[in-house]
């Protein structure tokens with residue numbers, strides 16, 4: 451099931467990883483369900499790296515009366531998303547796939563344009579973060595169901611227990627900053 455020869459080849463040559471199974475010879479021995487899991491997981495790695503970086507961006511650029519609270523909250527969420535990236539990438543490797551890792555891999559993989567480069571005011575940053583995080587939770591739920599149906603219980607458990615629950619908690623914490631309530 452594992453195809454370490456191909457992984458070693460990529461490490462030794464510096465070849466960039468692909469989303470699917472490592473090599474043609476390996477693919478023939480690789481269950482289709484695991485190939486689908488690796489492709490879904492790599493998409494989630496790209497999404498999660500983007501979300502992680504978006505939290506750091508807003509950690510720096512957030513402004514307004516709730517600056518300090520959001521400044522701290524976004525850094526906490528950045529750390530949690532970083533842990534998810536690590537778990538997702540290591541799941542891919544344990545399945546015999548090759549995880550994307552570098553910024554140019556994410557740029558080729560990620561179709562989400564919601565994490566823009568423009569600065570954001572406090573409420574706008576909170577809204578963007580909540581929407582983006584909710585979108586990741588929804589996509590993780592979809593991929594988790596696909597993994598469960600394919601019999602890949604380990605991936606399903608990772609998505610449900612870690613990715614979805616973390617994102618749902620982050621949506622909750624960020625969304626509470628969108629409630630229209632007086633500051634005093």
Ligand SMILES: [Fe+2]
Pocket residue numbers: 509525
């Ligand atoms: Fe900081």
